[in-house]
Amino acid sequence: MATLPAAHILAGFTHGFRHRRELARILAETPANCSILRLDPHRLRAEGIRVLALDFDGVLAPHGSPVPLPVAVEWMDRCAALFGEANIFILSNKPTDERRQWFGNRFPAMRFISGVRKKPFPDGLERVAEMAVVPPSAILMVDDRLLTGCLGALVAGARPAYIRAPYVSFSQRPLAELVFMLLRSSERLLVRLGGVTSQYIE
Numbered sequence: 167m168a169t170l171p172a173a174h175i176l177a178g179f180t181h182g183f184r185h186r187r188e189l190a191r192i193l194a195e196t197p198a199n200c201s202i203l204r205l206d207p208h209r210l211r212a213e214g215i216r217v218l219a220l221d222f223d224g225v226l227a228p229h230g231s232p233v234p235l236p237v238a239v240e241w242m243d244r245c246a247a248l249f250g251e252a253n254i255f256i257l258s259n260k261p262t263d264e265r266r267q268w269f270g271n272r273f274p275a276m277r278f279i280s281g282v283r284k285k286p287f288p289d290g291l292e293r294v295a296e297m298a299v300v301p302p303s304a305i306l307m308v309d310d311r312l313l314t315g316c317l318g319a320l321v322a323g324a325r326p327a328y329i330r331a332p333y334v335s336f337s338q339r340p341l342a343e344l345v346f347m348l349l350r351s352s353e354r355l356l357v358r359l360g361g362v363t364s365q366y367i368e
Contacts, residue, residue: 185320186360193357200330207248216304219294222258224310224332229342232264251275257290285314288322312353
């Protein structure tokens with residue numbers, strides 16, 4: 167289901183304002199060096215997580231890369247051994263054929279979520295909950311964007327994991343990486359301002 171870019175952006179501001187306190191808390195509690203390698207599968211399982219929804223760009227590899235980095239593959243191996251491949255989903259705004267083919271060969275039971283409105287709309291995580299037959303609260307959305315994946319998790323009732331130290335490669339895609347670096351910085355600024363002003367509004 168395609169959405170107009172304006173609707174996607176408007177949803178980010180609308181839901182972002184509604185969940186500004188939770189977003190500010192996530193930002194404040196997330197270490198600056200947080201990558202997926204800081205997410206211990208056994209600890210996540212102990213905290214009640216049963217299903218993982220993973221963004222791709224920045225989380226598993228630099229922006230635009232066709233396949234995950236080796237360290238991300240090793241981490242997914244550990245997650246698959248504990249949660250089961252079928253309980254790990256790829257929820258990316260860019261589910262390219264090349265990526266699908268790679269996962270089909272390496273992690274055949276992991277599934278891509280497509281045909282839904284882009285994050286922060288909750289549609290993708292709602293689809294994950296349906297397919298995995300779990301409540302949204304048992305799903306961890308792992309994303310490097312506060313106002314897309316993390317916000318989408320809050321809207322859906324899932325749990326967000328903010329990747330504050332995403333994988334980047336300025337040597338491969340300097341312009342794209344610069345754009346996303348600015349987007350991430352802008353999001354953090356907006357969330358900080360929202361967290362500060364919320365104490366005066368409510």
